[in-house]
Amino acid sequence: MRVAVVGAGLIGGSVALAASARLGAHVSAYDPDEGAREAAARRFAAPSAGDEGSPSFSAVPSVHASLREALDGADAAVVAAPLGVLDGALGATLTAAGPDCLVTDVGSTKRALVAAHDDSRYVGGHPLAGAESAGIGAARESLFADATWYLTPTARTRGTLLERAHRLVSGLGAHPVTIDAATHDRLVATVSHLPHVLANVLVGQAARAAGEEHSLPATGPSFRDTTRVAGANPALWPDIYLANADALVEAIDEAVAALADARKRLTEGDRPALEAWQEEAAAQRRALLEAGAFGGPTALLRVAVPNRPGVIAELALTLGRGGVNISDMSLSPSPDGRNGVVTLWVAAATADRAARLLADGGQPVTT
Numbered sequence: 593m594r595v596a597v598v599g600a601g602l603i604g605g606s607v608a609l610a611a612s613a614r615l616g617a618h619v620s621a622y623d624p625d626e627g628a629r630e631a632a633a634r635r636f637a638a639p640s641a642g643d644e645g646s647p648s649f650s651a652v653p654s655v656h657a658s659l660r661e662a663l664d665g666a667d668a669a670v671v672a673a674p675l676g677v678l679d680g681a682l683g684a685t686l687t688a689a690g691p692d693c694l695v696t697d698v699g700s701t702k703r704a705l706v707a708a709h710d711d712s713r714y715v716g717g718h719p720l721a722g723a724e725s726a727g728i729g730a731a732r733e734s735l736f737a738d739a740t741w742y743l744t745p746t747a748r749t750r751g752t753l754l755e756r757a758h759r760l761v762s763g764l765g766a767h768p769v770t771i772d773a774a775t776h777d778r779l780v781a782t783v784s785h786l787p788h789v790l791a792n793v794l795v796g797q798a799a800r801a802a803g804e805e806h807s808l809p810a811t812g813p814s815f816r817d818t819t820r821v822a823g824a825n826p827a828l829w830p831d832i833y834l835a836n837a838d839a840l841v842e843a844i845d846e847a848v849a850a851l852a853d854a855r856k857r858l859t860e861g862d863r864p865a866l867e868a869w870q871e872e873a874a875a876q877r878r879a880l881l882e883a884g885a886f887g888g889p890t891a892l893l894r895v896a897v898p899n900r901p902g903v904i905a906e907l908a909l910t911l912g913r914g915g916v917n918i919s920d921m922s923l924s925p926s927p928d929g930r931n932g933v934v935t936l937w938v939a940a941a942t943a944d945r946a947a948r949l950l951a952d953g954g955q956p957v958t959t
Contacts, residue, residue: 595760596666596693597621598659598685600632602723603698604672605731607764608636608653613733615763619653622662628728629655635728663688668760670717671697676831679708686711694753694760700780701835702744702773712901715757716744716773718780719766726825734765741766743908744773751904751934755923762920769917770908781839786847788829789840791822890919891943893936893957895950899929907934907955914949916942933958 595611597604600623611617621636623629636653656662663669669689673681678699686695686709696717699705706716721739723730741761745754754770761768771779798815833840857865897903908918918936925932938946947957 593617593668593760594666595619596662596669596689597653597672598662598669598681599623599672599674600628600655600728601672601674602726602728602730603719603721603735604670605632605635605728606721606733606735607670607672607698608632609731609733610736610764611760612651612653614765615760618651620662620664620666621653621655622657622659623655624659629657631728635731659684660688663690663693666690666693668694668696668756670760671695673697674828674831675699675701675835676828679705682709682714686714689713692753694756696743696757696760699835700784700832702742702776704835706744706746706773710746710748712748712750713753714746715749715754716742716776717757717761718742718744718776719761720784721766726828736761737765739766741768742776743768743770744776745770745905745908746773747902747905749902749905751902751923754904754908755921758918758921767917767919770905770912772909772913775913777836777839778842781836781843782846785832785836785840786843788821788824789833789844790847791819795819795822889940890937891940891946893938893943893946893950895934895936895955896931896958897934897955898931899925904934906953907936907950910949910953910955911936911938911946914945916946916949 593611593615595607595615595617597608597611597619600608600621604621604623608619608621612619621629621632623632632653633655636655663685666689669685671678671682671685678697682695682697682705689695691713693713694715695711695713696715697705698717698719700718702716702718706714719736719739719741721735723732723735741764743754743757743761758768794815798819854869857869895907897907904923908921911918916938918938920937922935923932924935936946950957
């Protein structure tokens with residue numbers, strides 16, 4: 593596989609390193625900034641840095657001075673530009689990429705991008721991975737190991753390219769999860785963007801409590817863990833907040849209402865209600881962690897489908913909306929190309945639910 597990476601920062605650099613090491617891919621990278629290209633060339637020349645025991649590299653990723661050079665012959669292009677310039681970088685990549693090249697990105701909001709780039713080659717993406725430090729120097733081959741990586745296809749997405757995106761993400765070490773763009777943005781507003789907002793609020797509140805000297809007594813792990821992301825990458829996060837502002841405002845409003853409810857219980861001295869609240873939170877956290885677990889036995893489902901645009905994405909989105917994750921997939925077209933069979937692997941515990949979801953959507957499982 594030939595993989596092009598557009599953007600040589602933490603995520604783009606890590607994609608390049610992982611694709612080379614784990615997939616044995618021929619990787620070419622491009623960044624519009626000359627200094628970033630030079631830094632990437634230095635980083636790629638030492639692929640084992642920060643990855644003790646990582647797989648050996650079949651070839652060092654190459655760095656190119658033009659986008660077209662990097663995309664030449666690419667089977668897949670991963671656009672890893674900052675969110676503020678991602679729309680333009682994605683458009684330029686789609687223009688320069690070949691007719692059969694998968695184009696995906698790593699942006700943390702998806703609705704606007706998916707709406708702006710109505711192209712059958714485009715599959716929106718968002719890896720839930722990062723590091724304390726930004727930049728190519730912090731890139732590492734293992735960054736995506738066991739991470740969730742969202743894929744947001746549309747009705748126009750070509751099935752073969754969605755399959756390629758799935759295999760690429762899996763090959764980088766992540767777990768692909770197919771979801772529609774609107775659901776993705778509502779979800780990340782709650783589980784990613786809101787925690788950053790709350791962390792900023794908590795450190796501000798603690799700083800005010802400490803006074804001008806900013807000298808608090810030694811804090812416990814609860815404060816340190818809860819505020820780990822406070823103030824993260826000031827050049828990046830304002831664009832993330834604004835790109836998902838409506839969903840984030842809704843999540844903030846829900847959090848404010850929940851805090852008001854907790855305040856009411858405290859002012860009323862309602863200990864049983866507070867205990868029940870803690871127990872409910874503990875049970876909900878366990879359920880969320882278990883639902884997000886990967887691995888374990890899988891089941892195979894086969895679905896006969898007509899050869900038309902978007903049918904594979906429909907399958908994946910139907911299961912994604914129903915909470916069923918596809919761990920692997922393969923496509924088998926008929927000899928005349930008019931239809932085919934899609935083979936899906938899902939967690940064994942969700943197989944019956946997956947079959948019901950597909951049947952309800954008019955795509956029954958075949959034996």
